[in-house]
Amino acid sequence: MKTCLVVDDSSVIRKIASRILEDMNFRIVEAEDGAQALEACKRELPDAVLLDWNMPVMDGFEFMMHLRQLPGGDQPKVVFCTTENGIDHISKALHGGANEYIMKPFDKEIVAAKFQEVGLIAAPV
Amino acid sequence: MTPPDYEYLRKLLKDQSGLDLSADKQYLIESRLVPLSRKAGLAGIPELVQKMKAGSASLTAQVVEAMTTNETFFFRDKVPFDHFRQAIMPEVLKARAARKSVRIWCAAGSTGQEPYSLAMCLKEMDSQLAGWRVEIIATDLSQEVLEKSKAGLYSQFEVQRGLPIQMLVKYFKQTGEFWQINPDLRAMVQHRQLNLLHDFSQLGTFDVIFCRNVLIYFDQDTKINIFNRLCKAMEPDGFLVLGAAETVVGLTDAFKPYPDKRGLYRPNDSRMTKAPAGATTPRIAVAAGM
Known part of the structure; x- marks a missing residue:
């Protein structure tokens, strides 16, 4: 079973995202901010990170920069999931090593499409 | 949108079209009905619902049409576009090396996601197509749908299903809440209004025809008729791409399945000896009992 780290300061968003991802057979680990994530x-690298941008303590982008420096930290697929919907943020995220980018609001279909895009789940046959 | 308005629209759509929206599809209704209400000179969905409840049959019809228009997204079903990149185009590049031209027809072009997905695929192989004439013809029954396709303007929801983020960044410009496909890709696609039930021989001959998820709405005889006319509109070494749930098997021998590529077909060899011009009898072989 693959693991997805869901990082968002909103408990509601974490809950919605977790439910969607559990339906896709992911084991979920939650974090409220970049530092927790x-x-x-550092304890255990997940297969995927669903990552908000704006959070207290440490934002999503800074977290990703740290993650990518960890041993094996280039492995997890990082999918941003944020209200920062401007092309400037998207480009910055991609240059910083993000694999995909979800613009909020999102739904199950979008999460599924994006996770397929980066090979985390198989495309429906 | 208020929950009672949502429930009203949900029930109406279910009753009138069979469209079954789950409880969390407010955005889908908003993305389609907010533009519709503006066009009708209304302030928004609350006023739209009010008018519908007051008995505006034409508004109701427009709402049903707006909501049931075939959902389509970029690189829909993925597999056909893998076929396009991995099987179709390599063969076309070889077979048309002298002529250096390729003609592609999207026979149910809808709001443009399919023709533009093909345009993006072709852009990605730009270096191999240097000096080539590339034509993508997108046709649809609905002029309104074609206008949307021409504009190439998509909502945030529309660009998130099927389109890799790298391609969004590379081939689209953000304009407010919308994303518009770049002018050079728009220029690759020509739009024509067309009813598949009518003669389409004026479109000429194609190397590749995408005809996905439209024939399912027709009865068997009509399907057979269209398949046979599609075959005539195709080069003898062309390619036909159908939807995931569609097949020619049991309907016509004009096309044969391409080995190991689901949904991909080629004209049958026998067709290489083309029927004399003007022959109207379709060469149909309905496989009885299949």
Whole structure:
């Protein structure tokens, strides 16, 4: 079973995202901000990170920069999931090593499409 | 949108079209009905619902049409576009090396996601197509749908299903809440209004025809008739791409399945000896009992 780290300061978003991802057979680890997420990654690298941008303590982008420096930290697929919907943020995320990008609001279909895009789940046959 | 308005629209759509929206599809209704209400000179969905409840049959019809228009997204079903990149185009590049031209027809072009997905595939192989004449013809029954395709303007929801983020960044410009496909890709696609039930021989001959998820709405005889006319509109070494749930098997021998590529067909060899011009009898072989 693959693991997905869901990082968002909104417990509602974490809950919705977790439910969607559990239906796709992911084991979920949650974090409220980038710092918590980084701690979680130091304990165990997930297969995927669903990552908000704006969060207290440490934002999503800074977390990703740290993650990519960890041993094996280039492996997890990072999918941003944020209200930062401008092309400037998207480009910055991609240059910083993000694999995909979800613009909020999102739904199950979008998460599924994006996770397929980066090979985390198989495309429907 | 208020929950009672949502429930009203949901029930109406279910009753009138069979469209079954789950409880969390507010955005889908908003993305389609907010533009519709503006066009009708209304302030928004609350006023739209009010008018519908007051008995505006034409508004109701427009709402049903707006909501049931075939959902389509970029690189829909993925597999056909893998076929396009991995099987179709390599063969076309070889077979048309002298002529250096390729003609592609999207026979149910709808709001443009399919023709533009093909345009993006072709852009990605730009270096191999240097000096080639590339034509993508997108046809659809609905002029309104074609206008949307021409504009190439898509909502945030529309660009998130099927389109890799790298391609969004590379081939689209953000304009407010919308994303518009770049002018050079728009220029690759020509739009024509067309009813597949009518003669389409004026479109000429194609190397590749995408005809996905439209024939399912027709009865068997009509399907057979269209398949046979599609075959005439195709080069003898052309390619036909059908939807995931569609097949020619049991309907016509004009096309044969391409080995190991689901949904991909080629004209049958026998067709290489072309029927004399003007022959109207379709060469149909309905496989009885299949």
